[in-house]
Amino acid sequence: MGEYPVLAIVHSCCYMGMETHFVRVEVDVSPGLPCFNIVGLPNPAVRESTERVRSAIKNSGFDFPLRRITVNLAPADIRKEGALFDLPIAIGILIATKQLTSEKLEHVVTVGELSLDGSICPVPGILLMAANIAKSNSEKVFVVPKDNLEEASLISGIKVFGGHHLQEVIGYLQGKGDLQHQTGNLEKLRKKLFDNDEVDVGLDFSDIKGQKQAKRALEIAAAGGHNILLVGPPGTGKTMLAKRLPSILPPLTWDECLEVSKIYSLAGLLPKNNPIIFSRPFRSPHHTASPGSIIGGGKNPRPGEISLATHGVLFLDELPEFHRDVLEALRQPLEEKIVTITRTSGSFSYPANFILVGAMNPCP
Ligand SMILES: Nc1ncnc2c1ncn2[C@@H]1O[C@H](COP(=O)(O)OP(=O)(O)O)[C@@H](O)[C@H]1O
Ligand SMILES: [Mg+2]
Structure with a gap:
């Protein structure tokens, strides 16, 4: 049994109403009776993520450590909702158990819900989070579920990548593979908005x-x-x-379109293939x-x-x-x-x- 002295830190994001906050997902794996705890004001849906993460890691061909795992979602005073921390928690566990080393992680912000087979499901609120990252003017890369990629790429000024499986994202972090990247969506949609024939x-x-x-x-x-x-x-x-x-x-102006789309994004009502509300x-x-x-x-x-x-x-x-x-x-x-x-x-x-x-x- 080797030692696991690595404390993993993965950057993520959450929303409260229309506000978004950066969240630091810290994962510690230490010897002791096997258990998996999440602290930092998680709601029940976040706590359930232990079961999803466990299966997703196993079914993606990695080892799930039989040790004492503690996940801290910092800052602890913000209430965490939903299943969007599954992906950062899984990445954190793989780093803490030395199954993954990555230099990219410092610049990556990631959210995503995992299903038991390791595929990444879309989450609400992506548009808001992307806008927040763009505003924070740091050199961040936003890794999102593939089905949220179009939505995230509506915001200019950040790099977004979409992954459809845990393995794919891990490959990208290790520098072994690439994720789908999208640009130019913004201009295309903007043009469509002002093209009266399509309304x-x-x-x-x-x-x-x-x-x-x-x-x-x-x-x-x-x-x-x-x-x-x-x-x-x-x-x-x-x-x-x-x-x-x-x-x-x-007709709606571009800013109004974005505002309406953000609300629909939060409610999980944005259409997947055309993730902006024009009317x-x-x-x-x-x-x-x-x-x-x-x-x-x-x-x-x-x-x-x-x-x-x-x-x-x-x-x-x-x-x-x-x-x-x-x-x-x-x-x-x-x-x-x-x-x-x-x-x-x-x-x-x-x-x-x-x-x-x-x-x-x-x-x-
Ligand atoms: N001014 C109108 N021009 C065209 N159709 C009308 C008009 N007023 C009523 N109708 C017809 O009557 C139907 C019933 O109207 P509706 O809007 O349901 O009435 P209300 O809500 O006042 O009970 C409408 O679907 C429409 O087909
Ligand atoms: Mg009526």
Whole structure:
């Protein structure tokens, strides 16, 4: 039995609300009864990573040490969510057991969820983390799951690489292989945004016959970013009118696209092959929705419908049917255009800058 005096340090990243923080993943492997502990305020999903990492290392052809493994996620005062530390933890264990030596590691920031066979699954929030790394103006390389590569490459100023298997990433760190790299995505997408032919026109305002007054009201709301309430008997086209409001809003600017895409990235809703939102969001939650789903929150805080509707339209059809809690909770975000959710684990802010469209019948 050899000694393992190496303390491995792997750089990673996490998010809290719309903020991101660098995380240092420290792995210590020392003699003792075999055990695998993660400290540093991990939530249950992070703690489960022990099982995934163990299997992934074994199934990728490396040895999993039967020793006392301690993983520290520093700084310890930030709550760590999700499965995104699987990859840095696995890399750390391989370094601590001298199965991997790498000079590149100092400049590499990495996140990724491992599956039991060692393949790397996509994680939410990549766009935010990439923006954070680019801002920190250090010479960092961002290694992400391959399915997140397009998303990460939307941010200019950092090098991103995508790996689809633990073995592939280890090969890259050892300098034996290369990972897929992407450039030029940004310019391509930017061009697409300003190329009017490609903008998808779904439901169009011109579908509406007559209704001069309602149309005028919607036009004023669109021009000034005002909230609007449509009142009328069933079948008069309230739902129809509201759904066509995004078609008369101006196109998103590039910065707005990025902001909306960041929120969708956090919620894990970005499409994989085209990871940017070009069109104004239109969200129409059902009236049975809970306050948490509308405002945001939950155990692992996620942006709610009001944040997903940022720079677009939040449509509450049958407004009086919504729970009172939901309607009351809308008051503050409507005024402040931002929502702050406070939980024992910390407080999280999300943008909530939307046009509210309500529809109701005159008598409930
Ligand atoms: N002004 C209109 N122009 C064209 N179609 C209309 C108009 N008003 C109503 N309709 C038709 O009636 C259907 C029902 O309207 P809807 O929007 O569901 O009404 P409401 O929400 O007020 O109950 C629409 O899907 C549409 O086909
Ligand atoms: Mg309706």
